[in-house]
Amino acid sequence: MTERVGFSVARVGTIAANTFTESLRQKVFNILLIFALVVIASASFFAEFAFEEDVAVVASYQLKSIKDTCFGALSVIGMLIAIVGTAMLLPNELENRTIYTILSKPVRRLEFLLGKYLGTVLLTFVSVVLMSVMFLAVLTFKEARLSQPAKAVVEQTESPVEKQKAQEQVAKIRAEAFDPAIVKGILLVFVKLCLLAAITLLVSTFSTSMVFNVAVALLVFFAGHLVGLAKEAWQAQPLLVYLLGIIPNLDLFNVADDIILGNFVPWAHVGKVTGYGLVYLSGVLAAAHFIFSNREI
Amino acid sequence: MDAIRTENLTKKYNLGWRKGRFLALEKLNLRIPEGEVYGLLGPNGSGKSTTLKCILDLITPTEGAAWIFGVPATKVESRLHVGFLPENPYFYRYLTGGETLEFYGQLCGIRGAALHRRIEELIELVGLAKARDRRLAGYSKGMLQRIGLAQALIHDPRLLLLDEPTAGVDPIGSRDIRDLILRLKQMGKTVLLSSHLLAQVQDVCDRIGVLNLGQMILEGDVDQLISDQRRLSFTVEGLPAGGRGQIEQAAQAAGAKVVGVEHPQTTLETLFLDAVRQDKRGAGEHD
Numbered sequence: 001m002t003e004r005v006g007f008s009v010a011r012v013g014t015i016a017a018n019t020f021t022e023s024l025r026q027k028v029f030n031i032l033l034i035f036a037l038v039v040i041a042s043a044s045f046f047a048e049f050a051f052e053e054d055v056a057v058v059a060s061y062q063l064k065s066i067k068d069t070c071f072g073a074l075s076v077i078g079m080l081i082a083i084v085g086t087a088m089l090l091p092n093e094l095e096n097r098t099i100y101t102i103l104s105k106p107v108r109r110l111e112f113l114l115g116k117y118l119g120t121v122l123l124t125f126v127s128v129v130l131m132s133v134m135f136l137a138v139l140t141f142k143e144a145r146l147s148q149p150a151k152a153v154v155e156q157t158e159s160p161v162e163k164q165k166a167q168e169q170v171a172k173i174r175a176e177a178f179d180p181a182i183v184k185g186i187l188l189v190f191v192k193l194c195l196l197a198a199i200t201l202l203v204s205t206f207s208t209s210m211v212f213n214v215a216v217a218l219l220v221f222f223a224g225h226l227v228g229l230a231k232e233a234w235q236a237q238p239l240l241v242y243l244l245g246i247i248p249n250l251d252l253f254n255v256a257d258d259i260i261l262g263n264f265v266p267w268a269h270v271g272k273v274t275g276y277g278l279v280y281l282s283g284v285l286a287a288a289h290f291i292f293s294n295r296e297i
Numbered sequence: 298m299d300a301i302r303t304e305n306l307t308k309k310y311n312l313g314w315r316k317g318r319f320l321a322l323e324k325l326n327l328r329i330p331e332g333e334v335y336g337l338l339g340p341n342g343s344g345k346s347t348t349l350k351c352i353l354d355l356i357t358p359t360e361g362a363a364w365i366f367g368v369p370a371t372k373v374e375s376r377l378h379v380g381f382l383p384e385n386p387y388f389y390r391y392l393t394g395g396e397t398l399e400f401y402g403q404l405c406g407i408r409g410a411a412l413h414r415r416i417e418e419l420i421e422l423v424g425l426a427k428a429r430d431r432r433l434a435g436y437s438k439g440m441l442q443r444i445g446l447a448q449a450l451i452h453d454p455r456l457l458l459l460d461e462p463t464a465g466v467d468p469i470g471s472r473d474i475r476d477l478i479l480r481l482k483q484m485g486k487t488v489l490l491s492s493h494l495l496a497q498v499q500d501v502c503d504r505i506g507v508l509n510l511g512q513m514i515l516e517g518d519v520d521q522l523i524s525d526q527r528r529l530s531f532t533v534e535g536l537p538a539g540g541r542g543q544i545e546q547a548a549q550a551a552g553a554k555v556v557g558v559e560h561p562q563t564t565l566e567t568l569f570l571d572a573v574r575q576d577k578r579g580a581g582e583h584d
Contacts, residue, residue, distance in 0.1 A: 003374060008406075011404055021396075097383045097385065098386070098387070100355060100386075101386065101401070101448055104355070104379060105376060105405055105452070106373050106377050106405070108373055296357065
């Protein structure tokens with residue numbers, strides 16, 4: 001009687017941990033992450049160039065500028081880490097022939113593919129967390145600096161009117177700096193990066209060139225941000241709009257502009273977009289599995 | 298039970314649009330009983346690697362099928378007791394030797410103290426104790442081949458598939474790998490060795506098969522295949538002057554003909570190994 005080998009979460013975890021360790025030890029990832037952290041840290045410096053006199057207006061402008069830069073760095077550097085990290089996975093496995101040593105053991109191709117994908121997702125998650133911590137540190141630093149004059153007024157003034165006005169300024173700066181909606185923005189950036197990683201993995205299941213994988217993923221990234229506009233422009237042609245549905249609408253994940261402007265972003269919207277991302281991502285992974293299962297190695 | 302069995306195993310590769318198909322392997326019928334060391338010989342492009350890949354389900358045969366210990370090769374269960382060393386492996390450059398074995402051990406479901414014990418055993422067996430904590434990026438070709446052998450053996454498989462295990466390895470490393478295969482044979486393991494190094498195959502294999510242009514053109518017991526039943530050779534020591542003439546006369550008297558007389562030669566491999574071993578300067582551990 002032959003022993004049965006079922007799907008193993010432990011094997012997926014082993015491959016994911018190995019992929020994560022490998023990526024973490026590569027210079028390209030470290031350089032990208034350090035660059036992102038420097039950009040986020042310097043956001044505070046760039047935000048200094050504000051030519052207003054009103055303290056509250058200057059504070060609001062500077063905080064918006066910081067959030068804009070930090071969300072931009074999260075999105076762009078995160079995108080590069082997710083795409084480049086995933087694009088090199090299968091070509092490297094084939095070039096180094098490690099894929100032979102893994103698949104010649106009792107490992108299912110689905111376990112291998114999922115392990116590789118989750119390893120990159122973990123890498124992306126760690127990058128996003130590190131960038132977010134730096135983002136928060138910059139906001140904390142800036143909030144303390146911007147609210148310092150108002151806090152001094154609160155401590156020194158005898159006038160209750162001035163004191164109340166200063167207290168309101170401190171509260172306003174604090175509220176704007178530590179807007180909980182930032183978490184929603186970061187969460188959607190992460191889901192978008194996971195989706196981009198899945199698309200890159202799908203491309204690499206039928207291509208052997210890392211450059212091709214990156215190029216196609218970048219194309220999807222740009223097309224994904226324009227597809228919403230294209231659908232609006234071609235509303236009169238339902239077939240075209242239907243076909244455009246194949247391309248993921250990445251603009252949906254961009255709530256950063258609303259957050260920066262202080263517009264309310266409901267959790268229901270975040271949930272809906274996350275759901276859209278997860279469904280799309282699952283479809284992409286299923287397609288990747290179908291192609292990879294039949295691929296000659 | 299056969300460790301490996303193939304029936305009419307055929308593989309045709311698509312060469313691309315309008316270029317037709319390339320026949321890499323044609324109707325291969327292979328039976329390797331458990332405990333045998335089998336040498337698959339053939340020039341480059343003869344179909345050796347294709348055979349191994351079909352057996353491991355890395356590629357799908359165009360026709361025919363393969364079984365490992367009676368389990369169809371298409372099932373993941375067929376690989377439960379198989380260790381594979383591909384040709385020229387590189388592995389994960391950023392992992393150390395120890396981490397590499399830990400990874401492969403975990404893939405095979407070995408964990409905890411049992412895994413660490415097994416890693417220690419294998420590191421010793423392949424002679425990489427001093428390089429255990431070094432990243433593979435700094436390993437030489439021979440060391441990579443050794444770590445490759447260790448990963449193939451991590452789960453103590455009953456069957457080993459070795460694709461050119463000594464390719465690019467120096468003669469000492471090559472001899473070590475040969476000795477290791479002989480040790481595995483003594484342990485009752487089945488080994489399928491793909492190589493074009495004929496002397497090495499002759500030393501370790503019970504049976505060989507020769508592939509050429511995708512077809513098995515010769516197969517059989519090594520000793521039977523290489524012995525010339527029509528001739529006998531004597532190696533004589535301490536022959537006095539004139540002794541040679543007497544032997545030749547005796548042969549003629551018996552109706553035989555002496556077709557060659559020569560001094561026995563050592564092999565270049567033995568000469569090389571003896572010279573290196575006798576050099577006592579001791580440059581340190583070789584790779």
